[in-house]
Amino acid sequence: RRLLQWAHQRYTETGLPQWKHSTKWKKYCQVCQSKEELLKDAWFWQIKTDKKN
Secondary structure (H helix, E strand, O other), X not given: OHHHHHHHHHHHHHOOHHXXXXXXXXXXXXXXXXXXXXXXXXXXXXXHHHHHO
């Protein structure tokens, strides 16, 4: 878990592709899970506000 967090931190700092991990690690990575959850929430709220307009 810590290695995955560290890889995300290094990728954010450097932008180098070698710090990205493969999708098979996504289920173990809290950073990826959090990002996915935030995207789902943002998508939900966008649809909800679009229906009001």
